[in-house]
Amino acid sequence: MLVTLDNLESLLSALEQSDSLEGMQRVIEALRAHYGVAHLVYHWVDSRGDQYGCGTYSDAWRQKYLDETYLRIDPVVQGCYQRFHPVDWKRLDWSSKAAREFAKVAAEYGVGNQGFSIPIRGPNGQFALFTVNDTCDDRTWAGFTQSNRRDLILIAHYFNEKALEFEPARQPGQQQPLSPREVDAMTLIAVGYSRAQIADRLSISEHTLRVYIESARFKLGALNTTHAVARAMSRGLIVV
Amino acid sequence: MLRYVYADQLNQCPRLKDEMFTHRADQFRTRLGWDVSVDARGHERDEYDALNPLYVIWETAEGGHGGSTRFLPTTGPVMANDHFAHLVSTPIRSPLIWECTPFCMAPGQGPNVAAALMLGGGELMNGFSIRHFVGVFDARMVRIHCRVGSSPEVLGSTGEVRGKDATGLALDFGSSIWRPRTASQRVQVSRRR
Structure with a gap:
């Protein structure tokens, strides 16, 4: 397995x-x-x-x-x-x-x-x-x-x-938007900053940063952060 | 002992149910002066109690309510996203992030009950792969959490909640007592990769 x-x-x-x-x-x-x-x-x-x-x-x-x-x-x-x-x-x-x-x-x-x-x-x-x-x-x-x-x-x-x-009432492509903090976090990960650097730049703790990354990962349908960043870029949600 | 009870199972423990909602009214309306709704039975309830949340309840040796907290996953409606967008960058959504409400303590109960509820939260984290809890707490609750060894982190600046100062928090139940188990889970994840 x-x-x-x-x-x-x-x-x-x-x-x-x-x-x-x-x-x-x-x-x-x-x-x-x-x-x-x-x-x-x-x-x-x-x-x-x-x-x-x-x-x-x-x-x-x-x-x-x-x-x-x-x-x-x-x-x-x-x-x-x-x-x-x-x-x-x-x-x-x-x-x-x-x-x-x-x-x-x-x-x-x-x-x-x-x-x-x-x-x-x-x-x-x-x-x-x-x-x-x-x-x-x-x-x-x-x-x-x-x-x-x-x-x-x-x-x-x-x-x-x-x-x-597939529900008739749903609009196709209706995806959950990233919150402003999630966009910030994903963008800074994409350009190669470490978590400590990102937390410092956003003036939040690393723990809080992890909450935003976890939430962004889910909204992007990803299992890991690398995949989440790739999806955020391909959807045009972040620009690097 | 700790009890894990969904709302639709509360009728199986009527004393805990009645006392929990009564103590919530005591704490949030009478002691903290929050603008919460209390019904004719003296029970404090809100719309989230109708969503079949999971309660973690400390049952005293006499079979009464010693303290409790309420959990809901952030994939559905939660207070932090619905009412406190001015405190945190919302919405926070993930089946691995649950909302935890401020602990309700029965009158006369000390920090040991808060510690037991923290333990309950730690068990949920370990058992259900939850990564984070978020919640909206007032400054007094933050001090209680610090005393029993969790390390709450401020997600957002203070603001008004039901007429009182409040703070949006990410609660790290994984600290101190639970760190060893959390660490072993990480080892398994990295082994798998």
Whole structure:
């Protein structure tokens, strides 16, 4: 499960450029191969119970899930709905008879024994889940989630941003603007200043600078600062 | 003990719920004189309590509310972005940056409760890969944070918050007590690269 960041960044660029659910599907399949896990799933659940998304679960399992209306008993959806912290499936309540039966059927359809789900709360009550699923022992799984949790949280939100773009009411290319401080920070990083120099120049502490860089990174859909600077430049948000 | 409770789970601990909102009214309206809304039950609530936030609550040995704070990710509406754009360069947005509200202390509780709440914040950081907390605090709360070992940093200059002086802060819960774990996480990130 070795992960190289360069590859991840190129996958995120592909995600940003995709303009359809099929494009998202191709990216999630590549991400699954990249992480070397059994499954990756992006699952949008709206307040009316409509479902939408992409992922690597089999067509048979997706159909079974819909036919049996598993949404109502799936402990992952029930346990994550309206939450905002990532959850290991082992910490969910699988004790009911319906949940145990659901888990048994899921396994028959190729769903692995380990799961890690990231709930995402979008605008106006929008809700989605991004799930990594695999078959391995607890120790291996704990190591994997610990090492990749931060990136997975960001990637989960980038999938959701992309899915929101496809909403009829949304304007295409509606990107979050950088705040004045974020523009300052990105510009000075781009011209090669060190963090200490930037903090000094902006008359803020390095810690505060890190907050602005973290926020800018998210708005730019990047995992690391180098990638964030490249994106800010290509979007014309900073001029060097 | 520390309790981590989402708003929609508060009904499972009615005493903590009632006392937390009552103590918030005591602290923010009565003691600090902030212009907050208090309902007929004597509970202080705002629109962010309706967004199913996560509360970290110190439960006393007697089962009462000893102190609490409220968390929301900055990907959604938060006070710092909505009301304090004059204090910080906003909006700050990231699932790895959460807003933390000023600690509410029950009457008679000392710095040990603030320290416990800091520990709760540190646990959230470690467990959920949160990099930073931001919040809007008054000068008195800044002193409390300094006493219990966090190193709050001023994001913006002072201004008026609900009629009182206030300061926008980035809270570094990663200092002192939590530094070792934060450092080990960094090691793993660099190993992976």
